Ligand SMILES: NC(=O)C1=CN([C@@H]2O[C@H](COP(=O)(O)OP(=O)(O)OC[C@H]3O[C@@H](n4cnc5c(N)ncnc54)[C@H](O)[C@@H]3O)[C@@H](O)[C@H]2O)C=CC1
């Protein structure tokens with residue numbers, strides 16, 4: 001099948017790589033010329049395990065090509081996947097301008113029948129609006145069908161998640177479209193959840209909201225555990241054995257970040273308010289997450305009353321391990337907060353180097369802690385657990401270790417001379 005994937009970000013590149021690997025002919029198109037030039041030269045602009053290899057394999061056998069010409073790519077392909085970004089505007093309202101721009105391009109270049117498959121996460125009602133927009137722009141309604149096909153991949157395991165999803169959600173207006181989508185995903189073995197356009201959009205928003213709720217729940221429990229000297233990991237393990245609760249997404253820490261949970265919870269809040277509903281639980285989930293950094297900073301301030309002038313090393317910059325994405329990273333929010341206290345910041349991350357004059361980024365983990373007063377673990381990269389703690393401590397001036405992800409065994413670092421600070425772990 002001939003497929004055009006619009007957007008060469010995390011979702012677009014993974015979609016293009018996987019669909020071309022399934023044997024389809026895929027053109028991945030993006031308005032970012034720099035990004036497409038890199039891809040044409042075999043350089044994959046994001047860090048995602050297995051993605052580069054899959055892209056190189058399928059560009060060499062001509063199953064996958066890259067382009068900046070959106071309109072030509074739309075005109076040449078019957079299947080159009082929309083994977084452009086849907087960020088939050090400053091006030092929390094989803095910014096759909098990138099999706100609208102693609103719809104404009106489709107409206108001005110469509111001459112033959114297209115199936116438009118929307119993978120971008122959009123608020124309920126958007127796909128119905130897209131149908132109306134195209135008709136209002138003069139497109140003959142027999143020339144297109146829309147499929148809402150939200151994506152559930154996680155960064156860091158995007159290729160695997162797309163090849164082995166727990167479900168494929170499709171929202172359609174006509175049942176005959178189901179078989180066509182099943183042909184596209186031919187070898188991917190997963191149950192299909194079929195609903196209407198808005199139902200598919202709601203499944204995506206509800207999934208992210210529920211996952212974020214689990215995180216804020218355990219972070220709130222961690223605050224209480226802290227007050228009672230209880231290890232929150234024991235509590236998470238204890239409740240997680242109940243199959244009605246489940247063990248995943250109960251890792252307490254500095255809170256959730258990334259390009260999706262924060263903006264999708266804001267988007268859901270906006271969608272509810274638009275219908276005069278007050279989503280109290282979703283608002284509380286966001287409030288717990290926003291104040292989670294304060295819990296850690298307060299802990300630090302209790303241990304070190306004056307932070308001013310102190311050198312602090314932060315390990316981990318990406319919003320979670322396995323990715324170079326720093327969008328809405330809790331680590332970056334923490335660093336910004338600490339800079340306000342007049343500290344100086346050193347950082348080490350296995351894949352991210354920040355370009356900010358006020359922050360010193362190191363490529364060697366031991367160099368990064370030299371003369372530091374405090375070490376903070378902000379992202380749970382596995383290598384942080386494999387360091388020689390005595391060596392780390394010897395390089396430092398102070399002995400405070402703030403574990404923002406509860407990944408360190410307190411006894412191990414205490415034996416190396418550290419004063420360990422966690423939340424819900426002692
Ligand atoms: N990042 C993730 O892990 C996941 C993201 N999603 C959703 O998928 C969508 C895309 O997310 P990401 O891939 O992270 O976004 P991204 O920001 O990494 O990439 C979006 C790409 O679209 C391109 N673009 C923007 N306007 C365009 C236009 N008019 N024509 C062609 N290209 C255009 C941009 O240049 C950019 O390269 C969002 O709605 C997001 O919520 C869903 C599941 C997972």
Ligand SMILES: O=C(O)[C@H]1O[C@H](OP(=O)(O)OP(=O)(O)OC[C@H]2O[C@@H](n3ccc(=O)[nH]c3=O)[C@H](O)[C@@H]2O)[C@H](O)[C@@H](O)[C@@H]1O
Pocket residue numbers: 121151152153154155156208211215248249250251252253254255256257258259260261319320
């Ligand atoms: O819509 C999206 O973009 C995607 O959002 C998340 O995926 P992702 O943002 O890549 O990352 P997650 O692994 O879900 O982690 C999100 C954040 O929650 C934090 N987290 C996660 C789990 C946990 O137990 N505790 C916790 O603090 C992580 O550190 C990270 O900051 C969802 O897991 C995907 O299913 C979804 O497709």
